[in-house]
Amino acid sequence: MTYCVGIKISDGLVFLSDTRTNAGVDNIARFRKMFTWSIRGKRAIAIMASGNLSITQGVITRLNQDIQRSQTDDVECILNADTMFRVAQLVGKKMKGIQQSHSEDLEAHGEASSATLIVGGQRLGGRHRLFQIYSAGNFIEATPDTPYFQIGEHKYGKPILDRVLTINTPLKDAIKAAMVSMDSTLRSNLSVGMPLDIAAVRGDTLAFTHHRRIDVDDSNFLNITNSWSLALRDAFQTLPELKGN
Amino acid sequence: MTYCVGIKISDGLVFLSDTRTNAGVDNIARFRKMFTWSIRGKRAIAIMASGNLSITQGVITRLNQDIQRSQTDDVECILNADTMFRVAQLVGKKMKGIQQSHSEDLEAHGEASSATLIVGGQRLGGRHRLFQIYSAGNFIEATPDTPYFQIGEHKYGKPILDRVLTINTPLKDAIKAAMVSMDSTLRSNLSVGMPLDIAAVRGDTLAFTHHRRIDVDDSNFLNITNSWSLALRDAFQTLPELKGN
Numbered sequence: 001m002t003y004c005v006g007i008k009i010s011d012g013l014v015f016l017s018d019t020r021t022n023a024g025v026d027n028i029a030r031f032r033k034m035f036t037w038s039i040r041g042k043r044a045i046a047i048m049a050s051g052n053l054s055i056t057q058g059v060i061t062r063l064n065q066d067i068q069r070s071q072t073d074d075v076e077c078i079l080n081a082d083t084m085f086r087v088a089q090l091v092g093k094k095m096k097g098i099q100q101s102h103s104e105d106l107e108a109h110g111e112a113s114s115a116t117l118i119v120g121g122q123r124l125g126g127r128h129r130l131f132q133i134y135s136a137g138n139f140i141e142a143t144p145d146t147p148y149f150q151i152g153e154h155k156y157g158k159p160i161l162d163r164v165l166t167i168n169t170p171l172k173d174a175i176k177a178a179m180v181s182m183d184s185t186l187r188s189n190l191s192v193g194m195p196l197d198i199a200a201v202r203g204d205t206l207a208f209t210h211h212r213r214i215d216v217d218d219s220n221f222l223n224i225t226n227s228w229s230l231a232l233r234d235a236f237q238t239l240p241e242l243k244g245n
Numbered sequence: 246m247t248y249c250v251g252i253k254i255s256d257g258l259v260f261l262s263d264t265r266t267n268a269g270v271d272n273i274a275r276f277r278k279m280f281t282w283s284i285r286g287k288r289a290i291a292i293m294a295s296g297n298l299s300i301t302q303g304v305i306t307r308l309n310q311d312i313q314r315s316q317t318d319d320v321e322c323i324l325n326a327d328t329m330f331r332v333a334q335l336v337g338k339k340m341k342g343i344q345q346s347h348s349e350d351l352e353a354h355g356e357a358s359s360a361t362l363i364v365g366g367q368r369l370g371g372r373h374r375l376f377q378i379y380s381a382g383n384f385i386e387a388t389p390d391t392p393y394f395q396i397g398e399h400k401y402g403k404p405i406l407d408r409v410l411t412i413n414t415p416l417k418d419a420i421k422a423a424m425v426s427m428d429s430t431l432r433s434n435l436s437v438g439m440p441l442d443i444a445a446v447r448g449d450t451l452a453f454t455h456h457r458r459i460d461v462d463d464s465n466f467l468n469i470t471n472s473w474s475l476a477l478r479d480a481f482q483t484l485p486e487l488k489g490n
Contacts, residue, residue, distance in 0.1 A: 155400030159429035163474060164481050175487050184404035198487070210489050223485050229408060231480030236409050239472050242420050242443070243465050244455050 001191035002033055002152030004048035005161070005178050006118035008130035008142040011171040012202040013120045015046045016178040018152075018186070020193030021053055034197040035060050036208060037067070037079060043123040044201050044208050045078055045087060050151040051115030051135070052106070058098040059117065063091065084121055088131040088139050091119050096137030103135075116151040121201065128203045150181075156188045157181030171202055175210060176224065183225045196221070246436035247278055247397030249293035250406070250423050251363035253375035253387040256416040257447040258365045260291045261423040263397075263431070265438030266298055279442040280305050281453060282312070282324060288368040289446050289453050290323055290332060295397040296360030296380070297351070303343040304362065308336065329366055333376040333384050336364050341382030348380075361396045366446065373448045395426075401433045402426030416447055420455060421469065428470040441466070 004017040017033040031053060038044040047063075049056035066077035078087045095117065103113035114135045120142075122128035130142040132149040142149055144167040150158065157180075164177050175198070185192045196214040201207070214221045249262040262278040276298060283289040292308075294301035311322035323332045340362065348358035359380045365387075367373035375387040377394040387394055389412040395403065402425075409422050420443070430437050441459040446452070459466045 153400075155398075155433070156404050158433045159401050159404075160477070162433050163477055172486050173481070176481065176484050179487060180481070180484070188400070188403045188407050210487055220485070220488050224487065227484050228480070231483050232405075232408055232477075235473070235476030235480045236418070236421065236425070238476050239421050239425070240465070240468050241417050242424060242455055242469065 001189070002050040003154065003157060003182060003185045003189075003192040004033060004050055004118055004151045005148060005157065005181055006046075006048060006120050006130050006132075006142070006150075007148045007165065007174045007178060008120065008128065009147050009165070009169050009171065009174050010167055010203070011169070011174065012200060012205075013046070013122075013128050013130060014171070014174045014178050015048055015118070015120065015197075015199045016182055017048045017197050018182065018192045019195055019197065020191060022191055028193075030193075030195075032197060034199065036199055036211065038206075038208055039079060041124070041206050043079065043121060044206055045119070045121035046199050046201075046208075047091065048118040048151065049115065050117075052111070052113050055095075055098055055102065055113055055115040055135075056117065058102075059091065059094045059115075062094045062098070066090075081123075083126055084123055084129040084131075087121065087123075088119050088129075088133060088141075091117060092133050092137035092139050095133055095135065099135055099137070118149050118151055122203065122206055124206060128201060153185055153189050153192050156185040160184060171200060175200055179221065179224050180228050183228060246434070247295040248399065248402060248427060248430045248434075248437040249278060249295055249363055249396045250393060250402065250426055251291075251293060251365055251375050251377075251387070251395075252393045252410065252419045252423060253365065253373065254392050254410070254414050254416065254419050255412055255448070256414070256419065257445060257450075258291070258367070258373050258375060259416070259419045259423050260293055260363070260365065260442075260444045261427055262293045262442050263427065263437045264440055264442065265436060267436055273438075275438075275440075277442060279444065281444055281456065283451075283453055284324060286369070286451050288324065288366060289451055290364070290366035291444050291446075291453075292336065293363040293396065294360065295362075297356070297358050300340075300343055300347065300358055300360040300380075301362065303347075304336065304339045304360075307339045307343070311335075326368075328371055329368060329374040329376075332366065332368075333364050333374075333378060333386075336362060337378050337382035337384050340378055340380065344380055344382070363394050363396055367448065367451055369451060373446060398430055398434050398437050401430040405429060416445060420445055424466065424469050425473050428473060
């Protein structure tokens with residue numbers, strides 16, 4: 001499985017993904033699920049992927065092929081598309097095309113072809129935006145009412161997002177919320193695993209910040225998750241009791 | 246859906262269940278999913294149910310029929326069984342029998358017959374024990390390594406249990422943990438809904454405590470969940486930040 005969370009607040013965007021894939025319990029591997037592209041001061045785009053790995057890798061490869069072709073030919077790609085909405089459309093089109101090529105054969109072999117992507121970023125002159133793209137190539141956009149998307153094993157990490165995230169959460173707190181949401185998932189589900197990939201975009205900077213891999217021994221991440229465990233236990237101790245009878 | 250959590254710690258047992266059932270989004274109803282039986286000073290038993298409602302109601306009805314028959318005839322029932330292990334066996338047998346009667350027909354109509362029960366309690370002379378019973382009638386018992394069972398929509402409420410529960414958690418804190426786990430689930434999943442049913446057994450008292458229905462306007466419950474929301478947000482504020490780059 002996978003867990004990826006994308007957050008869109010007024011301040012900017014946060015992307016966080018794990019790296020574990022599994023086909024059964026004895027076929028566990030590590031694959032990057034976050035892909036970023038940036039032209040400093042012009043645009044910053046991130047995509048996170050869950051679902052059938054051959055499908056999502058196919059989408060990323062074709063997006064990169066178009067970027068390469070755009071350097072010599074008149075090809076539309078995610079780095080020259082007019083708007084972030086158009087970027088989402090281009091990603092959706094690749095998804096739809098690959099599904100059309102492979103889903104029937106995959107189903108004939110009893111495999112699921114479904115895949116979901118989170119696409120977000122900002123281009124010069126536009127706002128920062130966040131989209132979730134489905135297997136059919138259709139997509140939805142994050143709005144102030146729901147400032148985050150999750151793909152993969154989303155349930156364990158949802159309660160904390162529902163409690164602390166609003167459209168007005170500062171970027172540094174949104175990053176913390178993503179960390180805590182991921183930590184809750186890692187602790188409760190073996191199919192989600194370290195290391196993590198994180199990236200954030202502060203609105204209008206058109207560049208990534210906090211863009212790095214977080215390994216299992218990352219002292220900063222361990223400090224956050226240990227502090228959270230302790231703070232949670234302390235918080236728990238302050239709760240009133242349920243009255244007996 | 247449903248969310249029920251059963252906890253077995255050294256101190257005793259906690260049972261907490263919601264009351265929402267749904268067959269699609271427009272067919273929502275309220276059904277009790279927790280059933281208790283007690284003979285003060287002799288035994289206290291609780292069962293919680295998830296899955297196909299006709300199956301689980303069938304199990305409870307048949308268990309009650311046997312209790313009634315045992316008053317005049319020599320019938321083994323959950324109130325006279327020698328051990329809690331035997332109680333779990335009796336419940337498992339009812340489950341197996343009802344599945345055999347109905348599962349084929351249900352499947353022919355495209356319905357799932359699967360159901361899961363949590364059974365716990367104590368009888369005079371024995372320890373307090375907690376079991377989870379599956380559709381096939383087989384069951385497992387809670388041990389110090391995993392002092393809780395969840396059935397239904399279990400993922401949202403699992404992280405908090407994993408963080409705060411151990412076999413040595415005091416009963417009052419185990420009750421709070423169940424409350425917080427339920428609250429996280431209620432907030433993130435519409436298929437789980439108020440009111441709640443709670444019951445606890447302090448080891449060797451052979452009687453229920455905190456045994457009541459918690460309605461949507463229960464001030465004690467609201468106080469716990471509001472305190473938890475505030476404490477979580479405070480805890481969140483104390484976390485160190487992820488370093489940028």
